[in-house]
Amino acid sequence: xxxxxxxxxxxxxxxxxxxxxxxxxxxxxxxxxxxxxxxxxxxxxxxxxxxxxxxxxxxxxxxxxxxxxxxxxxxxxxxxxxxxxxxxxxxxxxxxxxxxxxxxxxxxxxxxxxxxxxxxxxxxxxxxxxxxxxxxxxxxxxxxxxxxxxxxxxxxxxxxxxxxxxxxxxxxxxxxxxxxxxxxxxxxxxxxxxxxxxxxxxxxxxxxxxxxxxxxxxxxxxxxxxxxxxxxxxxxxxxxxxxxxxxxxxxxxxxxxxxxxxxxxxxxxxxxxxxxxxxxxxxxxxxxxxxxxxxxxxxxxxxxxxxxxxxxxxxxxxxxxxxxxxxxxxxxxxxxxxxxxxxxxxxxxxxxxxxxxxxxx
Numbered sequence: 178x179x180x181x182x183x184x185x186x187x188x189x190x191x192x193x194x195x196x197x198x199x200x201x202x203x204x205x206x207x208x209x210x211x212x213x214x215x216x217x218x219x220x221x222x223x224x225x226x227x228x229x230x231x232x233x234x235x236x237x238x239x240x241x242x243x244x245x246x247x248x249x250x251x252x253x254x255x256x257x258x259x260x261x262x263x264x265x266x267x268x269x270x271x272x273x274x275x276x277x278x279x280x281x282x283x284x285x286x287x288x289x290x291x292x293x294x295x296x297x298x299x300x301x302x303x304x305x306x307x308x309x310x311x312x313x314x315x316x317x318x319x320x321x322x323x324x325x326x327x328x329x330x331x332x333x334x335x336x337x338x339x340x341x342x343x344x345x346x347x348x349x350x351x352x353x354x355x356x357x358x359x360x361x362x363x364x365x366x367x368x369x370x371x372x373x374x375x376x377x378x379x380x381x382x383x384x385x386x387x388x389x390x391x392x393x394x395x396x397x398x399x400x401x402x403x404x405x406x407x408x409x410x411x412x413x414x415x416x417x418x419x420x421x422x423x424x425x426x427x428x429x430x431x432x433x434x435x436x437x438x439x440x441x442x443x444x445x446x447x448x449x450x451x452x453x454x455x456x457x458x459x460x461x462x463x464x465x466x467x468x469x470x471x472x473x474x475x476x477x478x479x480x481x482x483x484x485x486x487x488x489x490x491x492x493x494x495x496x497x498x499x500x501x502x503x504x505x506x507x508x509x510x511x512x513x514x515x516x517x518x519x520x521x522x523x524x525x526x527x528x529x530x531x532x533x534x535x536x537x538x
Contacts, residue, residue, distance in 0.1 A: 228414070228458050228464075230504040230512050231414050231458065231464050231504070232407070233535065234504060234514060235405075235407065235454070235456060235468070236356065236405050237346070237360075237405070238292075238300070239296070239300045239344075239346060240294045240300075240537065241296075242293075242294075242537040243291070243293050243537065244291070244538075245289065245535070245537075245538065246289070246290040246291070246292070246533055246534070246536075247289050247533065247534060248514075248532060248534070249286070249531070250284075250285070250530065250531045251284070251285050251286075251528075251529070251531075252282070252283075252284040252285075252526045252530075253282070253283055253527050253528045254281070254520070254526040254527050255279070255280075255281050255282075255527055256282075278314070278315065278316050278385075279314070279315040279316075280312065281312070281315075282312050282526075283310065283311045283312075283313075284309075285310070286306050286307070286337065287306070287307045287308075287309075288304055288305060288306040288307070289304070290303070290304045290305075290533075291303050291304075297346070298345060299344070299345055299346075300343070300344045301341070301342070301344075302344070303339070303340070303341045304341075305337075305339050306336070306338070306339070307334070307336055307337060308335060308336075308337040308368065308393040308394075309334040310333060310393070311331070311332040312330070312332075314328065314329050314330070314385060314387060316379075327379055329379055329385060329387045331388055331389075332391070333369075333390050333391035333392075335369050335393040336367055336368055336393065336394075337367070337393050338364050338366060338367055338368045338393075338399075339365045340362055340363065340364045341362065341365075342360055342363070343362075344359070344360040345359050347359050350407070350408065354408075355407055355408035356406065356407045356408070357405075358404070358406075359402075360401075360402070360403045360404075360405070360420075361401070361402055362402075362403075363398070363399070363400055363401075364395070364399035364400075364401070366394055366395060366396050366397055366427075367394065368392065368393035368395070369391075369394055370396025370397075370429070371392035371396060372429045372431065372432040372443065373429065373430070373433065373434075373438075374388050374390055374391075374392070374434060375388070376388055376389070386434075388434075395424070395445060396427070396429070397425055397426070397427045397443065397445050398425040398427070399422050399423065399425065399445075400422070400423045400425070401421070401422045401423075402421055403418060403420030403421070404419055404420075405418040406418070412458065413455050413456065413457050414455065414458070415453075415455045416454055416455070416456070416468075417453040417454075418451070418452050418453075419449075419450070419451050420449070420450040421447065421448070421449055422447060422449075424444070424445035424446070424448075426443065427442065428440070428441070428442045429441060429442075429443060432479065440482040441479050441482060442479070443478075443479055444480070445477050446476050446478075446492060447474075448472055448473060448474045449473045450470065450471070450473075451471050452468055452471065453468065454466060454467055454468025454500070455467055463503070463504070463505050464503070464504045465501075465502070465503050465504075466500070466502040466503070467500070467501060467502075468500045468502070469497070469498070469499050469500070469521075470498050471496065471497045471498075472494075472495075472496040473493075473496075474492075474493055474494040474495075475493055476488045476489060476493040477489045477492040494524035495522050495523075495524050496522060496524050496525045497520070497521040497522040497525055498518045498521060498525055498529065499518070499519045499521055500516055500519075501516070501517045502514070502515065502516035502531075503515050503516075510536050510537045510538075511535070511536040511537075512534070512535055512536075513532075513534055514535065515533075516529075516530075516531040517530060517531075518530075518531070
């Protein structure tokens with residue numbers, strides 16, 4: 178959004194046209210209207226850089242210049258689980274196996290997002306990610322012991338799932354209505370799928386199983402349809418979005434985690450996303466944004482070869498994230514974008530840190 182030639186949709190200036198009798202009255206009204214128009218144009222010009230950044234990051238800019246946006250995102254999550262296998266004696270003494278597990282996940286995604294506006298209504302984009310992830314596993318309670326504590330770590334990297342999308346401005350912003358953009362995107366399973374990954378038992382702890390590799394993608398094609406609205410309410414901009422992702426069922430030769438192969442169809446749960454927020458253009462180059470996003474993921478269904486479909490227990494999720502972001506225009510063609518995401522639900526990652534530097538060619 179750092180292109181000064183980009184079209185930024187702003188509510189049209191509504192000036193009062195005073196119809197009077199005589200040339201003096203008409204000239205005075207015309208002069209007042211001209212002064213008001215010049216003041217409004219100057220105000221919009223002073224906010225153009227920061228406002229364009231808001232449009233690009235939260236909505237769509239429809240710039241007629243190619244925008245290349247390299248970025249890096251770090252995601253951290255920490256999960257604890259307690260498993261009790263046994264029974265209570267005298268309603269107070271637990272007899273059996275105690276297993277306390279902790280899983281820490283570190284995911285770093287390097288990505289390049291490229292966008293181009295063919296017209297002031299149509300924009301295309303493609304995102305190519307490269308994923309590096311590390312998972313640290315810790316287990317207490319091996320061999321019925323509450324003192325044995327073992328840990329393991331596994332790392333993997335590779336190309337993630339590539340996505341491409343088209344955005345179309347359905348309705349331009351006016352004084353009465355917001356800017357409305359609809360979008361359609363496709364996700365290709367170019368990353369490493371999570372099915373058929375073998376698990377190896379830790380020799381020091383029979384309760385700890387370590388995967389041989391880690392996935393970098395979902396493994397199936399996905400289609401996303403969404404709508405985004407944005408309205409300028411001086412001095413702020415408010416926005417909201419709604420989307421639905423349909424994951425196409427696919428068949429895999431092996432989805433088991435052991436030596437025995439199990440052929441099955443996987444119907445990854447579809448997801449619904451919604452979000453809203455507000456942004457402020459603090460000055461010519463700096464803008465801040467506050468937003469909340471929520472995603473509900475339905476349960477995954479698996480159909481083994483020759484068997485019936487079953488739902489995977491625990492595969493559904495509610496992911497809520499509160500975001501604090503900022504954008505600074507370094508030059509007329511380059512900006513710096515930062516964002517901090519804080520997980521608000523149990524299924525969400527604890528922290529998401531994003532740094533991007535979009536520039537226009």
